[in-house]
Amino acid sequence: LRQGFPEVIFGESKSVGQIERIMAALAARGNNILVTRIDEAKALAVREAFPQARHHAEARCLTLEQKPVEPRGRGTVLVVSAGTSDLPVASEALVTLRMLGNAAEHLYDVGVAGIHRLLARREALFAARVVIVVAGMEGALPSVVGGLVNCPVIAVPTSVGYGASFGGIAALLGMLNSCAAGVTVVNIDNGFGAAVAASMINRE
Amino acid sequence: LRQGFPEVIFGESKSVGQIERIMAALAARGNNILVTRIDEAKALAVREAFPQARHHAEARCLTLEQKPVEPRGRGTVLVVSAGTSDLPVASEALVTLRMLGNAAEHLYDVGVAGIHRLLARREALFAARVVIVVAGMEGALPSVVGGLVNCPVIAVPTSVGYGASFGGIAALLGMLNSCAAGVTVVNIDNGFGAAVAASMINRE
Amino acid sequence: LRQGFPEVIFGESKSVGQIERIMAALAARGNNILVTRIDEAKALAVREAFPQARHHAEARCLTLEQKPVEPRGRGTVLVVSAGTSDLPVASEALVTLRMLGNAAEHLYDVGVAGIHRLLARREALFAARVVIVVAGMEGALPSVVGGLVNCPVIAVPTSVGYGASFGGIAALLGMLNSCAAGVTVVNIDNGFGAAVAASMINRE
Amino acid sequence: LRQGFPEVIFGESKSVGQIERIMAALAARGNNILVTRIDEAKALAVREAFPQARHHAEARCLTLEQKPVEPRGRGTVLVVSAGTSDLPVASEALVTLRMLGNAAEHLYDVGVAGIHRLLARREALFAARVVIVVAGMEGALPSVVGGLVNCPVIAVPTSVGYGASFGGIAALLGMLNSCAAGVTVVNIDNGFGAAVAASMINRE
Amino acid sequence: LRQGFPEVIFGESKSVGQIERIMAALAARGNNILVTRIDEAKALAVREAFPQARHHAEARCLTLEQKPVEPRGRGTVLVVSAGTSDLPVASEALVTLRMLGNAAEHLYDVGVAGIHRLLARREALFAARVVIVVAGMEGALPSVVGGLVNCPVIAVPTSVGYGASFGGIAALLGMLNSCAAGVTVVNIDNGFGAAVAASMINRE
Amino acid sequence: LRQGFPEVIFGESKSVGQIERIMAALAARGNNILVTRIDEAKALAVREAFPQARHHAEARCLTLEQKPVEPRGRGTVLVVSAGTSDLPVASEALVTLRMLGNAAEHLYDVGVAGIHRLLARREALFAARVVIVVAGMEGALPSVVGGLVNCPVIAVPTSVGYGASFGGIAALLGMLNSCAAGVTVVNIDNGFGAAVAASMINRE
Amino acid sequence: LRQGFPEVIFGESKSVGQIERIMAALAARGNNILVTRIDEAKALAVREAFPQARHHAEARCLTLEQKPVEPRGRGTVLVVSAGTSDLPVASEALVTLRMLGNAAEHLYDVGVAGIHRLLARREALFAARVVIVVAGMEGALPSVVGGLVNCPVIAVPTSVGYGASFGGIAALLGMLNSCAAGVTVVNIDNGFGAAVAASMINRE
Amino acid sequence: LRQGFPEVIFGESKSVGQIERIMAALAARGNNILVTRIDEAKALAVREAFPQARHHAEARCLTLEQKPVEPRGRGTVLVVSAGTSDLPVASEALVTLRMLGNAAEHLYDVGVAGIHRLLARREALFAARVVIVVAGMEGALPSVVGGLVNCPVIAVPTSVGYGASFGGIAALLGMLNSCAAGVTVVNIDNGFGAAVAASMINRE
Ligand SMILES: Nc1ncnc2c1ncn2[C@@H]1O[C@H](COP(=O)(O)O)[C@@H](O)[C@H]1O
Ligand SMILES: Nc1ncnc2c1ncn2[C@@H]1O[C@H](COP(=O)(O)O)[C@@H](O)[C@H]1O
Ligand SMILES: Nc1ncnc2c1ncn2[C@@H]1O[C@H](COP(=O)(O)O)[C@@H](O)[C@H]1O
Ligand SMILES: Nc1ncnc2c1ncn2[C@@H]1O[C@H](COP(=O)(O)O)[C@@H](O)[C@H]1O
Ligand SMILES: [Mg+2]
Ligand SMILES: [Mg+2]
Ligand SMILES: [Mg+2]
Ligand SMILES: [Mg+2]
Ligand SMILES: [Mg+2]
Ligand SMILES: [Mg+2]
Ligand SMILES: [Mg+2]
Ligand SMILES: [Mg+2]
DSSP, X not given: OOSSOOEEEEOXXXXXXXXXXXXXXXXXXXXXXXXXXXXXXXXXXXXXXXXXXXXXXXXXEEEEOSSOOOOOBSSEEEEEEOSGGGHHHHHHHXXXXXXXXXXXXXXXXXXXXXXXXXXTXXXXXXXXXXXXXXXXXXXXXXXXXXXXXXXXXXXXXOOOOOGGGGGGHHHHHHHHTOSXXXXXXXXTTOHHHHHHHHHHHHBO | OOSSOOEEEEOTXXXXXXXXXXHHHHHHTTOOEEXXXXXXXXXXXXXXXXXXXXXXXXXXXXXXXSSOOOOXXXXXXXXXXXXXXXXXXXXXXXXXXXXXXXXXXXXXXXXGGGHHXXXXXXXXXXXXXXXEEEEOTTOOHHHHHHHHOSSOEXXXXXXXXXXXXXXXXXXXXXXXTOSSTTEEEOOTTOHHHHHHHHHHHHBO | OOSXXXXXXXXXXXXXXXXXXXXXXXXXXXXXXXXESOOHHHHHHHHHHOTTOEEETTXXXXXXXXXXXXXXXXXXXXXXXXXXXXXXXXXXXXXXXXXXXXXXXXXXXXXXGGHHHHHTTHHHHHHOSEEEEEEOTTOOHHHHHHHHOSSOEEEEEOOOOOGGGGGGHHHHHHHXXXXXXXXXXXXXXXXXXXXXXXXXXXXX | OOSSOOEEEEOTTOOHHHHHHHHHHHHHTTOOEEEESOOHHHHHHXXXXXXXXXXXXXXXXXXXXXXXXXXXXXXXXXXXXXXXXXXXXXXXXXXXXXXXXXXXXXEXXXXXXXXXXXXXXXXXXXXXXXXXXXXXXXXOHHHHHHHHOSXXXXXXXXXXXXXXXXXXXXXXXHHHTOSXXXXXXXXXXXXXXXXXXXXXXXXX | OOSSOOEEEEOTTOOHHHHHHHHHHHHHTTOOEEEESOOHHHHHHHHHXXXXXXXXXXXXXXXXXXXXXXXXXXXXXXXXXXXXXGHHHHHHHHHHHHHTTOEEEEEXXXXXXXXXXXXXXXXXXXXXXXXXXXXXXXOOHHHHHHHHOSSOEEEEEOOOOOGGGGGGHHHHHHHHTOSSTTEEEOOTTOHHHHHHHHHHHHBO | OOSSOOEXXXXXXXXXXXXXXXXXXXXXXXXXXXXXXXXHHHHHHHHHHOTTXXXXXXXXXXXXXXXXXXXXXXXXXXXXXXXXGGHHHHHHHHHHHHHTTOEEEEEOSOOGGGXXXXXXXXXXXXXXXXXXXXXXXXXXXXXXXXXXXXXXXXXXXXXXXXXXXXXXXXXXXXXXXXXXXXEEEOOTTOHHHHHHHHHHHHBO | OOSSOOEEEEOTTOOHHHHHHHHHHHHHTTOOEEEESOOHHHHHHHHHHOTTOEEETXXXXXXXXXXXXXXXXXXXXXXXXXSGGGHHHXXXXXHHHHHTTOEEEEEOSOOXXXXXXXXXXXHHHHHOSEEEEEEXXXXXXXXXXXXXXXXXXXXXXXXXOOGGGGGGHHHHHHXXXXXXXXXXXXXXXXXXXXXXXXXXXXXX | OOSSOOEEEEXXXXXXXXXXXHHHHHHHTTOOEEEESOOHHXXXXXXXXXXXXXXXXXXXXXXXXXXXXXXXXXXXXXXXXXXXXXXXXXXXXXXXHHHTTOEEEEEOSOOGGGHHHHHTTHHHHHHOSEEEEEEOTTOOHHHHHHHHOSSOEEEEEOOOOOGGGGGGHXXXXXXXXXXXXXXXXXXXXXXXXXXXXXXXXXXX
């Protein structure tokens, strides 16, 4: 990320040793650091070397703030999610958004099968500059949200579900076929990527 | 259909001659007849032999009523559809429902991206004994409807759309993964099958 | 489930602690509770906090009846299953049906390759108001059953099989293409969803 | 086919000229000839050059018998099919079987949704040395037949259907997952291949 | 589009008569109108009723400007495309962008296999507020562009190609897996949708 | 298997206790028993209760012969396999064939990329009444074998391979498209099913 | 093609007018020109403007040689194909190879089900510097050829076949899983691409 | 590998005992040996029996050089890779290339989203006789490299990624659709196969 963003480390296929070595090198330059896709065990191990790092367990992220994050967005980025199983992806988006200097808020437990809970939160929706919608199963939430708001909507399919959800394919296809204009889509479970795109949109 | 229903002919792969021969045999027994999946040209040709038959152009059906259809349902079956391209499938369901003796109504142009048009028709939804929801694209409408009503919802995916709609697969998967309880699904574009199932549910 | 149903908790991605917290809150309101997709270990742990809860091991369910389940269906819901590997899904449907107040019965070990065992049970089939058919492999049973009965048939594909069964896709596709009228389909392994839909159909 | 079989020409991607040239060469050697996958127009054109050839319109085949077909099977090969749309594939199998010297019979209109029509023909089933089952849609018929007979069953999926039949994939998967022992499968619409295999099985 | 945008008609499955009726109704209200997915023949027919409408042949669009389009974006939206077969989709995006009040430019013939042609146009890339990248085949262009720019990139896969391009699936998957941050994706061939999203991002 | 075959138990999803109970019941009737898909640990446990049972480790089978297997085939069934990873499936076929009373032989290590090793064994091929060909990867072996022999060939795709072998789909598709006449196919890894079909073909 | 190759025009989605304009521009520079994927009608039309161009009907190519093609390969490139339906793709490869200065030969009608015809041509195989193998259906030919030769083999799957050939997917997967070392694969029907790669390999 | 290459053992599905037995037999003949797909634990165990064998941990290979590898290529084979997760596959290619007598070099960390790092290494690219490009995710790197160089490019998709990368399918499809001429493709993660093909190309 050559854009004044913090340095980002994709933790998934890296060992504790590899993560620590990369963090040490980046930290030496004074940068803020975001590690994504790091599981509980690895995060605890890394924190022994970097006790000042913060572990965001639900988001599976680790952050190291060596200098205050500079606020830089024009408005608020709202993350909307439905079921509890979508929370890790929504949290990854939220942690990323904040590390990138955005004001970010979370509207959760607002699935399409209970449309009134969503409509009751209309104000939050209308106040956003960008909305990230995280949803698994049938992936219908971005269409409903996109029909309500006038701002860009970034849809994140999640791998939540079973049977014919096919690890997120059902949600992904639903989102790509959204009949609401202004909806764009990122890869399954890619809360990080949605947050980076939202952050670029939100930039002044 | 061994259930006192009218005789049904699946017109798709049959020639005008074949359809006429089968109709003649069934008509001789005094039955009502429903021909589905019959295109404009074939329907016009068949009507020359059976001038009393009625052509339902949008539904691609032909009906021959030799005796009045006996009303037999306990309540109303409501067919809900979104875009104009879903109308043929919704119409096939409606024609079938009526030939099977059901009171049937149609709520159309109520897609998920304009949720208020749907909510404005709440009464119609609450009054139904069964709801058939016909939708293409992301197939999200059954989830929203299923969240509003307490009666059974039969979802019919349509082959409407382009690109990643894959001829109705996106809608089909969305509906199979519906997070609303009480939703069951039939084959892509199968308005006829949904109507038969709804009719069995609606029977006294 | 806003329909006077018991409260339902989807146990799959929840920890013992989460399940206990939700159960405590719901129990305080006096409701009956159904937990689905809860494995042996979790069920035993939760029962330490709720000793009066009943564990349905094969169905992977836990039920808490604080007040007697009120009978509310018009007839019997029959669950039909083929191989022994389909039993967990059939059991999930049965437990759900009974918690929702239905008279429910089970016809098992009646696969399509031994058609006479099924035909020998004709009476049970004809007596049902709704039939739920649970089958893996080629998913052919709903077609045979649907051809025999006049009532609605809800087909549940299971993930049983290997190779080209593709985790239930073969059975799912078979059921969606059923040539028997009146068959609708739910997601792979979704015994719960089939039971809720059957219960709505069965309601007086 | 190096097995004393007649010469076979796959007509699909060949022009009338190409077919005539190949037929002339083979006919000169005194062989019997079978042309498969030849459409009406091509067949009529080829018959102008070979008036003694016979056109099997439904089977889309052309046969030229220059010498009597020698009977060579041990028993009867029975071709079983369900809907009218499966007839072309069943006919291709029948024409091929007879050109290969087999006694072949046809049992049709016996789908799984009307199991009694099939059971009423039990004798024909039990009398066969090999059964070829041709079916589209859910492809369930081979399982039922395989459960009734003790002889080998060759299943031919057809591309009949719409929506989630996916041009025969649903039927193909159903047949590969058949729970009846002794069922083997050939390619979608491959009535010819099934007949050749059946003929080898039937050989004395 | 409830956002002060012109009225949009999706022309694909509509007859000339239907399009004219909708246009007449919208035109009566004084709105600007954009018809997408309208083929040559239909466009010429509609222009007889609306001679002041403009036909954008390559974009398969028809526009009717009854009042000047009000400029409303903060910067330029750049549409980047590779091969000549991607031009219709790129043009649909450009026509839509301009009807929505954006300054829009086009950079074409800059595929990934000739990276220097793209690098030679660096300035145009750096000057954009949003970039729409239209590409078929392997869909690699958004990754390269996304690596060069700091602004949001919207990727549009096209159905261009043959064999294993599977009607745009290869390009779609490539774009969803883009290793460049800030890339979001729309449906195959959906130049219109990309333009609406870009327009929302570009809004002041 | 209602055909005078031994009793067969599909061991995969059954516990040691379940297998023992079924075996005890069947053994009491004096039958021979074949258990397929039973792993090492389960087989050892079951053998404690049935010490006279024989464990075929590579085939993952257990057999109990209470009376001598009666020979009943007309000729030899030849099992042909390529790589060492195909051996378990080939062995399952061999154990099954012998329990069903067939003379069975094994030709192994004869892949298509070393065609001379196969040709060197021509005699064994020509001597067979039925050939079962077991192969993973590209699944090409049945085509080559089918081109050499005049008897029926049953192809068994295996889940051997990685990447684009997709758990046996590549081999399965290759076999379904075999250009050699007389080849039929069973499910991926289904050595048992191939053996049952071969046994029915081989019957006198 | 920045490699001293002739100029290449992909004719598929281009009009006669577009092809003529591009040809005129390239011809003015004195280059040799190869047009691929040009159908009969277009080719005839273009030849009116460029009477000296040569039409390769089976290969669907048009070539314009303004200067003699300079021979530049180290050895012979052998194109091997099986069925007659593979000939267009094989021919496209041959025309391309010759325009690129290679000595190219064609070995045809040598499918895997008749292995002896292939083995009879061993010499031609052993003499080649590169072999291009063109095959549809099960795509097994490259494995057999690759097992015989020591030089690089480029496999071209063709869209020939029906049913489970899925427009060339079966052949493509077979080739990607080839158990013969030294086999690489290009896109379905891409005879042109195979020839370019072979030409680069063959370069001195 | 009948080509004077070292003996190669595919370690994946073999036990330590099996590998040792095969190695002992081959070593007795004086050959060099390459074991691929051997995990850490197995490699350590095998090295106890063959202490002179060398373990290449990242490449998951074991090599035994009993005689010096004879250099035999005409030029250098360059292996290019993008992310760190692609390193095991790149390393497998490198180890194989060297065992086959090629001069081989590695250019890594040069993904398409940072095109300048790749362009900075232009010389290395231009100096190669063959380039192997290893990439996961969107698989775009071979197109960019193929556009820069004139020599053959062998693309190796890797199973790196998540969600819609589908275990390497996205990268595989991208590479098969590469718009750069001269690119051929091997199976997902098949670094070994790419190296064998490159070695054959590089041979004098
Ligand atoms: N549109 C339809 N979709 C699916 N099945 C249908 C349709 N129309 C009729 N059928 C079924 O097809 C049967 C008649 O098929 P056939 O004998 O081929 O005319 C009827 O009994 C119905 O069950
Ligand atoms: N090319 C297009 N692709 C996808 N959606 C479109 C396209 N053109 C128009 N639309 C949408 O279709 C709606 C109009 O649909 P309709 O009422 O059927 O004409 C518009 O509001 C747009 O959101
Ligand atoms: N390996 C196998 N693959 C497929 N089917 C099998 C296999 N082994 C046994 N079967 C079938 O499974 C039936 C027994 O199933 P079960 O009653 O569940 O033990 C037998 O009659 C066989 O038809
Ligand atoms: N049959 C073909 N298949 C794939 N690519 C081709 C084919 N013919 C030409 N090409 C490529 O298409 C490029 C020309 O494309 P275009 O500028 O659209 O005519 C050439 O440089 C070739 O690399
Ligand atoms: Mg909106
Ligand atoms: Mg509801
Ligand atoms: Mg019925
Ligand atoms: Mg049987
Ligand atoms: Mg960027
Ligand atoms: Mg043969
Ligand atoms: Mg070789
Ligand atoms: Mg190049």
